[in-house]
Amino acid sequence: xxxxxxxxxxxxxxxxxxxxxxxxxxxxxxxxxxxxxxxxxxxxxxxxxxxxxxxxxxxxxxxxxxxxxxxxxxxxxxxxxxxxxxxxxxxxxxxxxxxxxxxxxxxxxxxxxxxxxxxxxxxxxxxxxxxxxxxxxxxxxxxxxxxxxxxxxxxxxxxxxxxxxxxxxxxxxxxxxxxxxxxxxxxxxxxxxxxxxxxxxxxxxxxxxxxxxxxxxxxxxxxxxxxxxxxxxxxxxxxxxxxxxxxxxxxxxxxxxxxxxxxxxxxxxxxxxxxxxxxxxxxxxxxxxxxxxxxxxxxxxxxxxxxxxxxxxxxxxxxxxxxxxxxxxxxxxxxxxxxxxxxxxxxxxxxxxxxxxxxxxxxxxxxxxxxxxxxxxxxxxxxxxxxxxxxxxxxxxxxxxxxxxxxxxxxxxxxxxxxxxxxxxxxxxxxxxxxxxxxxxxxxxxxxxxxxxxxxxxxxxxxxxxxxxxxxxxxxxxxxxxxxxxxxxxxxxxxxxxxxxxxxxxxxxxxxxxxxxxxxxxxxxxxxxxxxxxxxxxxxxxxxxxxxxxxxxxxxxxxx
Amino acid sequence: xxxxxxxxxxxxxxxxxxxxxxxxxxxxxxxxxxxxxxxxxxxxxxxxxxxxxxxxxxxxxxxxxxxxxxxxxxxxxxxxxxxxxxxxxxxxxxxxxxxxxxxxxxxxxxxxxxxxxxxxxxxxxxxxxxxxx
Numbered sequence: 121x122x123x124x125x126x127x128x129x130x131x132x133x134x135x136x137x138x139x140x141x142x143x144x145x146x147x148x149x150x151x152x153x154x155x156x157x158x159x160x161x162x163x164x165x166x167x168x169x170x171x172x173x174x175x176x177x178x179x180x181x182x183x184x185x186x187x188x189x190x191x192x193x194x195x196x197x198x199x200x201x202x203x204x205x206x207x208x209x210x211x212x213x214x215x216x217x218x219x220x221x222x223x224x225x226x227x228x229x230x231x232x233x234x235x236x237x238x239x240x241x242x243x244x245x246x247x248x249x250x251x252x253x254x255x256x257x258x259x260x261x262x263x264x265x266x267x268x269x270x271x272x273x274x275x276x277x278x279x280x281x282x283x284x285x286x287x288x289x290x291x292x293x294x295x296x297x298x299x300x301x302x303x304x305x306x307x308x309x310x311x312x313x314x315x316x317x318x319x320x321x322x323x324x325x326x327x328x329x330x331x332x333x334x335x336x337x338x339x340x341x342x343x344x345x346x347x348x349x350x351x352x353x354x355x356x357x358x359x360x361x362x363x364x365x366x367x368x369x370x371x372x373x374x375x376x377x378x379x380x381x382x383x384x385x386x387x388x389x390x391x392x393x394x395x396x397x398x399x400x401x402x403x404x405x406x407x408x409x410x411x412x413x414x415x416x417x418x419x420x421x422x423x424x425x426x427x428x429x430x431x432x433x434x435x436x437x438x439x440x441x442x443x444x445x446x447x448x449x450x451x452x453x454x455x456x457x458x459x460x461x462x463x464x465x466x467x468x469x470x471x472x473x474x475x476x477x478x479x480x481x482x483x484x485x486x487x488x489x490x491x492x493x494x495x496x497x498x499x500x501x502x503x504x505x506x507x508x509x510x511x512x513x514x515x516x517x518x519x520x521x522x523x524x525x526x527x528x529x530x531x532x533x534x535x536x537x538x539x540x541x542x543x544x545x546x547x548x549x550x551x552x553x554x555x556x557x558x559x560x561x562x563x564x565x566x567x568x569x570x571x572x573x574x575x576x577x578x579x580x581x582x583x584x585x586x587x588x589x590x591x592x593x594x595x596x597x598x599x600x601x602x603x604x605x606x607x608x609x610x611x612x613x614x615x616x617x618x619x620x621x622x623x624x625x626x627x628x629x630x631x632x633x634x635x636x637x638x639x640x641x642x643x644x645x646x647x648x649x650x651x652x653x654x655x656x657x658x659x660x661x662x663x664x665x666x667x668x669x670x671x672x673x674x675x676x677x678x679x680x
Numbered sequence: 681x682x683x684x685x686x687x688x689x690x691x692x693x694x695x696x697x698x699x700x701x702x703x704x705x706x707x708x709x710x711x712x713x714x715x716x717x718x719x720x721x722x723x724x725x726x727x728x729x730x731x732x733x734x735x736x737x738x739x740x741x742x743x744x745x746x747x748x749x750x751x752x753x754x755x756x757x758x759x760x761x762x763x764x765x766x767x768x769x770x771x772x773x774x775x776x777x778x779x780x781x782x783x784x785x786x787x788x789x790x791x792x793x794x795x796x797x798x799x800x801x802x803x804x805x806x807x808x809x810x811x812x813x
Binding site for chain 2 (some may be wrong): 603
């Protein structure tokens, strides 16, 4: 036992150094009494090798591409291949969105990311009363396979990977994608992409739920099982911390609540009889890149280690791929300011850099004008160029996990890991993520953090450049991108035409078959695919499922 | 008497938008400022909001939309309030609302629109100065 001679010398040197500072600090104190990051972790003045004492490098950090994957999921990381540059986009109509996707592909983007409008995300057709005012607003309106065919016209689905931000009706949109591919002559087995399909964070943070948790979990396990057989390269879920963070959580809570949701999905699938290694490798994750640079880098590293351990130790995964967190990152929309919007370009660049230094597999960089409106083409181009600058010019991609070994980053990584693990144990004690959400625990935790953050800004304990300091008088920007209100009418016309052209008996029969499957326990994907191919609409399909499963009503109030 | 009466606020999320961070932060701040706040939860139709406002007898309706549907939903709420003969309620809007949309919303009867970067203090002050108890 006891410390080595080197350790002792270092400890004494640090003590002497701290002692010597005392006088200086009296004359010239630091900017703040204490330095605390968003997760409530107190940041020390100095980190040294002493902070690494007791840490076991191989079991806690290890080598890239090896368990516990703290340093990254691939052995060569960006020396082999850059991350996928994937900008989330979707406009009013399938025609317009198709044009934007082809523009982005020509600009060197390497994957598509589809934004759907809210009626689509909540399973309403554009002619539904609930859809008034919302059609085409935050993304593309998809009512049937017809719209999906237009959306991907002239885009070879065997060449691109497509991410779809769709949750409650994810099975329907995935079925539409498979059907479009078949029409292009592309086998489902060759399709690459992701559906978000993460319903638990919809209840706690994002709001586009349809059905109650139990049947929603069944749909998700049906998707896992179907894709393992038929669409093996597809990422069947993107377990998302992004929206949890946007809703106001801290970095530690983002890791904890995301992985707790992940545990719930894996447990549900295992309970449904699936082998963890058949679906485990297709689970993907989605994190936020927020402002505190080192906290974010440490967060990604901590999340990788924690998930790897959970999959190996709790679920007995054998395939290393089941233990890897492969994740997409998006820069934090909630940090963008409407004031001096060009500052957002710089904010986004720092955030994107943290994601790259944290080892992300794909990245969306926000556009500077997103606190004002939907992004313009020029703003999107700068956002994409920001990623290209990091990749091609900064040199940070030349070695794997370059911040590893930083006394600070390794300490933070361990601290975030420990705190997230403690949260997960608490959620386990409550009965898991579904129960914690049903009891409003997760919502309350997020809400308290959000309120604290806002109070810090208002008390100017937290400085937002251009908002509560360094303000200027400025003209509000004009000519913002707007959605043509006629979109709803044109979607309604298309729906009418579709319903008069299609074989309505076939639609009726496929919907009836779907209802029977939903009432039973067989996999829902085949009957959904049949209904989609018969040109049943998204709303018709979801209404059948609503009839069987019921609808979720938000339980949470203000948590007080 | 009048100064003892607590200001009652309905915090509402009209439409399909799920962004509730802002409305919940505002609701918490209004409560801390001594107001009574009833939060509707997500996905309320204009009719449901007006119904809740009447049943709860609120002095203020504070609505938030970040999906762009404010141009339809905010005026619809005002239209239904008028239909029901409700005139003494202060109606506020917040969220991502382009400046050029604000005049039309004010014409429809929305008292004020609060955009990104607004402090909760500004909202509290506005309510206290303009509410009709």
